[in-house]
Amino acid sequence: MNEPSVVSAIAGVIRRDLLLAARRKSEPLFTLGFFVLVASLFPLSIGPEPELLRRVAPGVLWVAALLAAMLSLGRMFAADYDDGTLESIALAPVPLVAAVLGKVAAHWLVSGFPLVVVSPLLALQYGLPADVIAMLMISLLIGTPVLSLVGAIGAALTLGVRGGGVLVALLVLPLYVPTLIFGAGAVDARLAGLDPGANLSLLGACLALAALFAPPAIAAGVRIALE
Amino acid sequence: MLRAIDLECIRGTRRLFDGVSFALEPGECLFVQGPNGCGKTSLLRILCGLARPERGEVHWNAEPIRAVGEQYRAALAYCGHANALKDDLTPAENLLAAAALAGEPMQRGRARSALAALGVEQLDALPVRALSAGQKRRVALARLALTERRLWILDEPLTSLDVGAAATLAGLVDAHLGRGGIAVLTSHQPIELRVEARIFAFA
Numbered sequence: 001m002n003e004p005s006v007v008s009a010i011a012g013v014i015r016r017d018l019l020l021a022a023r024r025k026s027e028p029l030f031t032l033g034f035f036v037l038v039a040s041l042f043p044l045s046i047g048p049e050p051e052l053l054r055r056v057a058p059g060v061l062w063v064a065a066l067l068a069a070m071l072s073l074g075r076m077f078a079a080d081y082d083d084g085t086l087e088s089i090a091l092a093p094v095p096l097v098a099a100v101l102g103k104v105a106a107h108w109l110v111s112g113f114p115l116v117v118v119s120p121l122l123a124l125q126y127g128l129p130a131d132v133i134a135m136l137m138i139s140l141l142i143g144t145p146v147l148s149l150v151g152a153i154g155a156a157l158t159l160g161v162r163g164g165g166v167l168v169a170l171l172v173l174p175l176y177v178p179t180l181i182f183g184a185g186a187v188d189a190r191l192a193g194l195d196p197g198a199n200l201s202l203l204g205a206c207l208a209l210a211a212l213f214a215p216p217a218i219a220a221g222v223r224i225a226l227e
Numbered sequence: 228m229l230r231a232i233d234l235e236c237i238r239g240t241r242r243l244f245d246g247v248s249f250a251l252e253p254g255e256c257l258f259v260q261g262p263n264g265c266g267k268t269s270l271l272r273i274l275c276g277l278a279r280p281e282r283g284e285v286h287w288n289a290e291p292i293r294a295v296g297e298q299y300r301a302a303l304a305y306c307g308h309a310n311a312l313k314d315d316l317t318p319a320e321n322l323l324a325a326a327a328l329a330g331e332p333m334q335r336g337r338a339r340s341a342l343a344a345l346g347v348e349q350l351d352a353l354p355v356r357a358l359s360a361g362q363k364r365r366v367a368l369a370r371l372a373l374t375e376r377r378l379w380i381l382d383e384p385l386t387s388l389d390v391g392a393a394a395t396l397a398g399l400v401d402a403h404l405g406r407g408g409i410a411v412l413t414s415h416q417p418i419e420l421r422v423e424a425r426i427f428a429f430a
Binding site: 008009011015091 | 275276277278279297298300301303305307308309310311312313314315316320324325326327328329330331332354
């Protein structure tokens, strides 16, 4: 028999989760719908003052994206935990870190990347200029994987805990703060005509740190939950 | 090959078992028996490495399973209480996904013949959600026929199987033991094997 390969295990997890998302479209659509709705409520409640809307747009859009990403964390491991597939993932002859990396990647593709794609449409409601919209997309593109990585730690730690959904929010939201500050900060800077480079670099640093340290933490959380 | 050394398991404040030791050589089958809640599943999960014993160790080829983790898991097939099937996928998709996430992607034909071994190949147009409990169990057990693993750990494999499927499973276990495999299983029903299974009974 061929040696079990880590790369094909990661690809296998991603392909399976994407297939499942395609079979059950409601969950990714909920996330997206939530993002669109929350981001649309602000212009309605604040009023149509263009200057004010432009000022709050970076923060509001980033907070909406963050809440939407968090909304989808609950099911990230819970479905696999309930039907026993998480056990078979843990017993696969490849490191568990590889499998959770695949889970996180699939989660980002299903729940994070669509937020990046629809964000320009929402930004139009706030009357943002094109270069600021581009910066919003770039910051979300770097930032949403961090949300998936860090969120997965919370999702793994709250597996099998009653009322886990609220607990995930309490655990994960404080950890989202740096991403939010640098992400919204980059867009803000571009809006004010300043150089967003520093904020983007720090956002990239968040991604690098999360990519390095989150997977072992997620794997440890999953192992504890299974014991 | 597989050795349990002085295992102790504590769940909450209760000691489930203590001083459990045995050794299994190729071709041997251990039949774990005991009343509900006596620790059969806990023992099997410890043997898999999913749970940690309070005390004692499990050895595979004279090495602790913690030390040979991936090598051990490559030799292990585990069927737990839960079927580990995705409701939204068809039986063949489930088997292919399970093989892929174990890092051993395979052709659809292999999955079909594994399903045929359990007599559920004709159900492949349906998502697992639409199957009966017994049919789901058969699909879950088809994973045993999918890949060649030395050690089978089966937790209540006969649950919701009919007489025919139980005989099929017994045949699979027999063939597995004949190839020099090892099996550990629990069941409340008798399982008819050609080889005399060693019995481990919880008091």
